[in-house]
Amino acid sequence: xxxxxIGSFSPKFLHSSKxxxxxxxxxxxxxxxxxxxxxxxxxxxxxxxxCSEPEMEMLYPIYRPKYVAEQNQTIHSVLDIHLxxxxxxxxxxxxxxxxxxxxxxxxxxxAQAILETLETLKYPVKLKKFDKLGFYNDMKTFFIEEGLIxxxx
Amino acid sequence: xxxxxxxGSGERSKMEIKRYNNSQILRYYxxxxxxxxxxxxxxxxxxxxxxxxxxxxxxLVKENGSWNIYYICRDHLGSITQITNGSGVMQQELxxxxxxxxxxxxxxxxxxxxxxxxxxxxxxxxxxxxxTMFGLVNMNARLYDPAVGRFLSPDxxxxxxxxxxxxxxxxYALNNPFSYVDPDGENPLFIGLAILxxxxxxxxxxNGELNPIQWNYSSVxxxxxxxxxxxxxxxxxxxxxxxxxxxxxGSASTPWMTIGASVTSTGVALxxxxxxxxxxxxxxxxxxxxxxxxSDNTNSYRNIDKSIxxxxxxxxxxAYAYASSSLLLLSDDVTGIGVAxxxxxxxxYGGATIAFAYDNSALIAKQAKxxxxxxxxxxxxxxxxxxxxxxxxxxxxNDVRGGKVYLNTGDVWKYGQxxxxxxxxxxxxxxxxxxxxxxxxxxxxEILIHEKIMIYGYTIKNGHLPPGNKIFR
Numbered sequence: 001x002x003x004x005x006i007g008s009f010s011p012k013f014l015h016s017s018k019x020x021x022x023x024x025x026x027x028x029x030x031x032x033x034x035x036x037x038x039x040x041x042x043x044x045x046x047x048x049x050x051c052s053e054p055e056m057e058m059l060y061p062i063y064r065p066k067y068v069a070e071q072n073q074t075i076h077s078v079l080d081i082h083l084x085x086x087x088x089x090x091x092x093x094x095x096x097x098x099x100x101x102x103x104x105x106x107x108x109x110x111a112q113a114i115l116e117t118l119e120t121l122k123y124p125v126k127l128k129k130f131d132k133l134g135f136y137n138d139m140k141t142f143f144i145e146e147g148l149i150x151x152x153x
Numbered sequence: 154x155x156x157x158x159x160x161g162s163g164e165r166s167k168m169e170i171k172r173y174n175n176s177q178i179l180r181y182y183x184x185x186x187x188x189x190x191x192x193x194x195x196x197x198x199x200x201x202x203x204x205x206x207x208x209x210x211x212x213l214v215k216e217n218g219s220w221n222i223y224y225i226c227r228d229h230l231g232s233i234t235q236i237t238n239g240s241g242v243m244q245q246e247l248x249x250x251x252x253x254x255x256x257x258x259x260x261x262x263x264x265x266x267x268x269x270x271x272x273x274x275x276x277x278x279x280x281x282x283x284x285t286m287f288g289l290v291n292m293n294a295r296l297y298d299p300a301v302g303r304f305l306s307p308d309x310x311x312x313x314x315x316x317x318x319x320x321x322x323x324x325y326a327l328n329n330p331f332s333y334v335d336p337d338g339e340n341p342l343f344i345g346l347a348i349l350x351x352x353x354x355x356x357x358x359x360n361g362e363l364n365p366i367q368w369n370y371s372s373v374x375x376x377x378x379x380x381x382x383x384x385x386x387x388x389x390x391x392x393x394x395x396x397x398x399x400x401x402x403g404s405a406s407t408p409w410m411t412i413g414a415s416v417t418s419t420g421v422a423l424x425x426x427x428x429x430x431x432x433x434x435x436x437x438x439x440x441x442x443x444x445x446x447x448s449d450n451t452n453s454y455r456n457i458d459k460s461i462x463x464x465x466x467x468x469x470x471x472a473y474a475y476a477s478s479s480l481l482l483l484s485d486d487v488t489g490i491g492v493a494x495x496x497x498x499x500x501x502y503g504g505a506t507i508a509f510a511y512d513n514s515a516l517i518a519k520q521a522k523x524x525x526x527x528x529x530x531x532x533x534x535x536x537x538x539x540x541x542x543x544x545x546x547x548x549x550x551n552d553v554r555g556g557k558v559y560l561n562t563g564d565v566w567k568y569g570q571x572x573x574x575x576x577x578x579x580x581x582x583x584x585x586x587x588x589x590x591x592x593x594x595x596x597x598x599e600i601l602i603h604e605k606i607m608i609y610g611y612t613i614k615n616g617h618l619p620p621g622n623k624i625f626r
Contacts, residue, residue: 006579011538011591019590023545046580056594059538073581076542076567076621078551081581088580 001036002044003029005110008060008090010052012099021103022049025110025146032142039130041069041085048090049110051098065089067124087127091117104148111143155284165293170286177286180275190275199274207231207280214274223273231280236273245273253278253290253299523605523625532597537572539593539603541565542621546586552620560620565611567621570604572597 005026007019050060071083093113098106118136143149158167168180179191186201186209197216201209208231213220223244226235232253236244248258255270255277256263264270269285277283278299282291290297544550544560552558560566566587582589593603608625612618618625 004580004583006583006588008579008589009591011593014590014592019588046583048579056536059536059594075578075581077553077623078621079581079585079587081584083581083584086580 001033001038001042003033004044004046005029006046006048008048008050010056010060012053013051016099017103018051018098018106021106022110025107028146029142032145033138036138038132038135039127041067041127042087042130043085044087045135046086046088047114048088049113050090050092051095053095057092060092062090062092065121065124067126069126087124087130089117089121107146108148111146111148115140115143115149155287168282168291170284172286188275206274206276212274225274227280230278232278233272233274233276233280245270247272247277249278250299253297255283255285255299527598527601527605530598532601534596535572536594536596537570537600538591538595539568539570539600539607540589540591541607542567542569542582542587542589544586545583545588548586550586550620553623554618554620558620565619567619568604568607568611569622570600572600 003026005022007013007022009016009018013019050062052060066088068083068086068088070085071081073081073083075081091113093109098109101109115136118132118139121132123130123132140149144151154172155168155170157165158169160166165182167182168178169176170178175193177192181189181191183189185205188199188206190197190199195217197214199206199215200213200220202211202213202222203209208227209225210227211222211224213222215221222239224237224239224241225233226237228234232249233247235246238244246258248256248261250256250263254263266288267286269283269288271285272283275282278290279292281293281297283289284291284296288298288300290299542565544562544564544566547561548559549557550560550566579589592607593600595603605625608619608622612625
């Protein structure tokens with residue numbers, strides 16, 4: 001299965017390395033997840049990570065998770081989008097701690113936020129057969145292997 | 154028809170120009186400083202003294218069997234501007250436009266084809282021979298057409314492999330001839346005030362440092378100060394030359410200076426209707442400088458100022474810096490003086506600045522007008538953001554104008570603004586190897602202006618719109 005970790009940060013982060021660090025984590029995560037599946041209906045999980053100053057949070061709302069079985073669309077006139085068996089959800093990380101963190105601390109904050117979100121995530125009804133616990137455990141294992149969290153969280 | 158003959162070492166030894174098969178000029182080049190003309194009117198010899206034909210301050214001319222001395226005045230490029238006889242009486246005065254076209258020195262109007270005067274020495278722009286009957290300048294290795302600023306044949310060498318202008322092998326002097334400081338070829342006041350403005354801007358953005366050698370050329374503020382000063386000076390000159398077309402107001406105060414310029418135009422130069430107004434203004438109190446602030450903090454222009462300031466902070470001016478430094482290199486080639494002690498540095502920077510402003514004057518004016526239009530609109534205080542969609546991988550991306558364009562990771566594909574976070578747009582963009590990076594937050598007016606500045610800035614820098622932007626919004 002493929003995982004997309006998409007950083008969506010406020011302009012305060014424009015000159016920070018958080019976006020590229022998120023990309024790095026995504027690459028490693030995809031290597032780890034390469035041969036794993038949790039449901040025939042899901043080929044990709046897209047996780048958007050928002051972070052902004054508190055006064056700008058309204059620009060980055062949290063939506064209910066959404067599942068798209070298949071969708072074709074053209075956006076911005078020339079971008080032909082093809083979404084296929086994809087689960088999408090977004091989450092937020094705290095501004096002060098994330099903005100002021102170093103690379104390791106920042107990734108740890110992301111790891112913890114993802115696991116906390118997965119613990120309570122309400123999956124779309126179409127994904128009743130999705131192996132939620134298996135996915136959660138694998139994500140946790142990955143973060144432990146990366147040294148971002150401990151066995152006890 | 155012109156025929157050129159070269160000796161064994163590749164030096165031109167003879168030129169003959171015929172019209173209807175009758176010889177008009179037969180010129181022999183005996184060495185770098187001795188020439189003989191044979192024309193239907195008779196023979197004429199020239200022996201340059203104190204240098205060669207490109208640098209000599211005087212010349213002995215043999216006419217009607219007797220030798221007479223003439224003195225040659227040249228400008229910084231080596232172009233012949235005046236020739237006087239031994240008594241100091243003017244023999245001929247010459248003038249050129251930015252690209253070397255001969256023009257009437259009294260009116261500064263370029264001569265119409267076939268009306269150019271015969272040159273007393275046969276030479277003019279940068280000391281080269283003018284072939285007036287063809288409207289060309291013989292630059293030895295190649296023939297140059299000053300009407301279009303292009304050579305007739307390509308340069309066999311790429312002089313600066315890392316400079317894109319080098320790859321236009323027909324262009325003259327990397328498209329930045331030193332005398333390009335006069336963009337119109339109409340009035341030197343434009344240049345003078347533009348350079349003065351550039352100098353003042355440089356001083357202001359360097360904490361009052363009067364010596365340009367000491368300016369911090371690695372600072373964006375320096376370029377910004379120079380650029381804004383040049384633009385202000387240029388517009389001011391336009392207002393002076395065309396009374397009533399512009400109202401120009403300026404002020405200066407200590408400790409270094411606060412420069413304010415309010416330009417109101419009825420718009421011949423800016424191609425705009427009446428009621429166009431835009432403020433260029435920046436202040437430098439002791440210890441700081443180069444920023445833009447509006448002197449009037451009570452009107453809606455505060456929003457513009459804020460957006461411009463933010464755009465200035467986030468915009469990469471390296472292209473502009475490069476244009477300036479390239480001109481420095483060129484001027485150094487021309488003057489032969491080392492850059493470090495080249496007294497022409499401020500002039501070179503002024504020249505680069507005004508060239509930059511002139512090259513992009515239409516865009517700058519259009520941008521200013523559109524910003525003015527936004528400022529007049531009634532917009533809500535709803536918050537939004539300006540974003541750039543940038544490539545997450547090296548590769549080819551669709552261009553909204555057709556075809557594909559190669560982008561490196563991090564290159565911008567499109568600028569946009571929105572007041573609504575689109576629920577799934579991030580996932581869709583990722584599907585196309587693009588990511589949305591939010592670059593500015595503000596109210597509707599602020600984000601509209603900021604988006605405009607970013608799109609125009611990209612276009613000025615790259616010569617085309619971002620691949621994902623169809624128009625300037």
